[in-house]
Amino acid sequence: MNANPLLQAWNTPHQLPPFDQVQAEHFEPAFDVLFAEHLAEIDQLAALNEPASFENTAAAFDRSGLRLERAQLLLDNLTSSETSPELQEVERRMASKLAEHRSRIYMHAGFFARLDAIHAQRDNLSLNEEQGRLLDLIHRDFVRAGAKLQGPARQRYAEVVSKLAELTTAFGQNVLADESEYALPLTENDLAGLPPFLLDAARAAAEARQLPGWVITLSRSSIVPFLTFSQRRDLREQAWRAWTGRGEYPERDNRPLAKQILALRVEQAKLLGYASFADYAIANRMAGAPAAVHALMDQVWEPAKARFESEKAMLREEAAKLGEPADIQPWDWFYLAEKVRIARYALDDAEIKPYFGLENMIKAMFDVAGRLFGLSFSERHDLKLYHPDVRAWDVSREGKVIALFLGDNYARQSKRGGAWMHVYRWQSRNGGETLPIVVNNNNFAKAGHGQTLLSFDDVRTLFHEFGHGLHGMLSNVEYRLVASPNSPWDYVELPSQLMENWALVPEVLEKHARHAETGAAIPAELVAKIKAARHFNQGFETVRYAASTLIDLALHERDDADGIDIAAFETAERERLGVPPAAGMNHRPPHFGHIFSGDAYAAGYYVYMWAEVLEAEAFGAFEEAGDPFDPELADKLYRYIYSAGDAREQRAAFRAFRGRDPQAEAMLKSRGLR
Numbered sequence: 001m002n003a004n005p006l007l008q009a010w011n012t013p014h015q016l017p018p019f020d021q022v023q024a025e026h027f028e029p030a031f032d033v034l035f036a037e038h039l040a041e042i043d044q045l046a047a048l049n050e051p052a053s054f055e056n057t058a059a060a061f062d063r064s065g066l067r068l069e070r071a072q073l074l075l076d077n078l079t080s081s082e083t084s085p086e087l088q089e090v091e092r093r094m095a096s097k098l099a100e101h102r103s104r105i106y107m108h109a110g111f112f113a114r115l116d117a118i119h120a121q122r123d124n125l126s127l128n129e130e131q132g133r134l135l136d137l138i139h140r141d142f143v144r145a146g147a148k149l150q151g152p153a154r155q156r157y158a159e160v161v162s163k164l165a166e167l168t169t170a171f172g173q174n175v176l177a178d179e180s181e182y183a184l185p186l187t188e189n190d191l192a193g194l195p196p197f198l199l200d201a202a203r204a205a206a207e208a209r210q211l212p213g214w215v216i217t218l219s220r221s222s223i224v225p226f227l228t229f230s231q232r233r234d235l236r237e238q239a240w241r242a243w244t245g246r247g248e249y250p251e252r253d254n255r256p257l258a259k260q261i262l263a264l265r266v267e268q269a270k271l272l273g274y275a276s277f278a279d280y281a282i283a284n285r286m287a288g289a290p291a292a293v294h295a296l297m298d299q300v301w302e303p304a305k306a307r308f309e310s311e312k313a314m315l316r317e318e319a320a321k322l323g324e325p326a327d328i329q330p331w332d333w334f335y336l337a338e339k340v341r342i343a344r345y346a347l348d349d350a351e352i353k354p355y356f357g358l359e360n361m362i363k364a365m366f367d368v369a370g371r372l373f374g375l376s377f378s379e380r381h382d383l384k385l386y387h388p389d390v391r392a393w394d395v396s397r398e399g400k401v402i403a404l405f406l407g408d409n410y411a412r413q414s415k416r417g418g419a420w421m422h423v424y425r426w427q428s429r430n431g432g433e434t435l436p437i438v439v440n441n442n443n444f445a446k447a448g449h450g451q452t453l454l455s456f457d458d459v460r461t462l463f464h465e466f467g468h469g470l471h472g473m474l475s476n477v478e479y480r481l482v483a484s485p486n487s488p489w490d491y492v493e494l495p496s497q498l499m500e501n502w503a504l505v506p507e508v509l510e511k512h513a514r515h516a517e518t519g520a521a522i523p524a525e526l527v528a529k530i531k532a533a534r535h536f537n538q539g540f541e542t543v544r545y546a547a548s549t550l551i552d553l554a555l556h557e558r559d560d561a562d563g564i565d566i567a568a569f570e571t572a573e574r575e576r577l578g579v580p581p582a583a584g585m586n587h588r589p590p591h592f593g594h595i596f597s598g599d600a601y602a603a604g605y606y607v608y609m610w611a612e613v614l615e616a617e618a619f620g621a622f623e624e625a626g627d628p629f630d631p632e633l634a635d636k637l638y639r640y641i642y643s644a645g646d647a648r649e650q651r652a653a654f655r656a657f658r659g660r661d662p663q664a665e666a667m668l669k670s671r672g673l674r
């Protein structure tokens with residue numbers, strides 16, 4: 001047998017994973033070795049014969065486990081971007097083992113004793129700000145992992161964490177299976193209203209499944225346009241029910257899993273002395289406590305519902321004109337909204353898309369990164385990547401390569417839905433300069449022929465993920481564990497949401513939003529319409545988002561989840577909050593992957609809106625300066641936001657950038673809720 005590539009040095013450019021050599025069967029044996037190796041490192045730090053110091057505890061901890069992390073990030077990325085039944089099996093089997101290993105490290109009594117001793121003297125150690133932060137964060141992670149627990153509580157805590165990892169993985173896999181198995185086949189007679197780009201993509205999806213005709217999938221870039229354009233109300237209803245029924249298909253019902261997850265989370269929070277999981281989770285974020293989140297949502301919920309009702313009245317008028325039923329159902333909303341949009345804002349996706357070719361938009365975002373941060377991108381064709389659609393760029397700043405950027409933009413069956421950024425390696429200087437490897441994933445429907453064209457929503461998604469990407473690429477810290485985008489989850493969406501603003505900057509559009517066939521710049525009146533249309537449908541969008549947020553909070557603020565019935569709870573909460581039935585929610589609990597396929601966004605779906613408050617304030621600074629590329633602000637943006645990682649406390653970092661604390665007003669205005 002050949003040597004396991006996960007245990008060898010990676011002598012590739014940028015020490016990129018040797019994608020062509022790694023097989024699913026390499027992971028489990030490698031993890032066994034790497035767990036032992038990492039544990040030995042920590043044992044050694046615990047057994048040091050010299051007094052504990054920042055350097056031999058916190059800094060040394062930051063340098064430990066690197067080979068394990070390398071393999072783990074590779075597995076994470078592959079199971080999301082290019083998975084296989086074999087990899088999923090590995091993922092399922094490794095989930096609890098990885099959690100157990102993490103527990104062994106973070107409950108290491110010997111090492112924690114030294115760390116705790118150093119932490120107790122932190123103010124006398126002459127640490128700089130980043131070092132103080134690193135020490136606090138590592139110490140906090142140990143405490144939150146149960147390092148201070150004794151006896152049976154300690155044992156039980158590890159069990160709870162491990163069981164949670166297993167259940168959340170299963171939850172996510174069920175949703176993925178529902179999404180990848182479902183296909184709505186269409187024949188010649190079912191195509192009324194569908195625009196060419198969707199027909200192209202639906203044809204390609206059918207071919208990929210070796211089916212005749214056209215296929216609509218549950219990928220957002222397939223299902224949402226279908227709901228928007230199909231004139232067939234019966235098919236829209238069928239597609240809608242499949243989409244919103246994910247996670248409760250009888251053979252893979254996620255509701256019992258969600259119930260167990262909630263009960264275990266309450267137990268976890270209580271073991272650490274918190275009243276609820278929401279208290280425990282939010283203590284770790286910029287918001288600090290659930291009350292701060294409610295204070296924000298209270299400013300949003302009623303205005304959003306009021307706006308939703310006025311939008312519904314518009315849709316009713318439109319329905320009457322079209323001879324459609326006045327009783328508007330959620331599967332009618334996208335369709336009628338598009339008609340209203342065309343009637344009132346004359347904004348037609350089919351008219352807009354030719355100006356937003358994917359290739360042009362990639363150039364646009366690189367251009368923005370160049371003007372704001374002095375970055376340049378040079379494509380590499382010599383790297384062996386994990387799929388032919390993936391592209392790679394060396395990223396330079398001030399004449400020096402600072403990152404490798406991967407772009408993986410198209411939907412495929414082996415990739416999960418949605419859009420996200422991840423890393424293959426974090427930036428660091430501790431123990432030697434380490435370049436970050438950053439990947440952006442999108443799920444655009446690849447054009448059957450010609451350039452893939454994007455809706456403006458897709459363009460925003462592209463810029464959004466690129467904002468996360470920049471956060472990772474620009475990270476400029478000493479220690480890996482505080483490298484961007486390692487930030488609290490209600491802060492980490494600031495760099496991404498902020499970047500969306502530059503997609504609508506006139507000089508960027510003038511240069512890059514060029515017609516795919518004629519090369520003509522996008523007409524000014526079309527841009528004006530895109531901007532005017534931004535407030536349209538914000539009632540619907542905000543209600544759907546806020547309803548999911550409020551249900552997430554309600555689920556996680558419980559101090560007892562044993563008797564919970566997920567379906568009944570969802571119904572009762574919708575009733576209590578007055579969620580309008582025609583709105584639906586962004587995510588219903590049975591497929592709410594944000595909160596149930598991992599713990600990062602649990603009691604944390606609010607983070608997008610929290611970050612939107614920060615984002616609206618931050619872009620407001622550029623608007624006040626009258627220049628979207630104002631050099632002084634761009635420099636502050638780099639220093640305090642994009643490069644700072646978690647090396648600075650976020651409220652202070654934001655204040656340093658903006659000169660004041662954030663207020664919700666700019667966000668409410670930009671959503672048209674004022």
Ligand SMILES: [Zn+2]
Nearest residue numbers: 464468493496
């Ligand atoms: Zn994001």
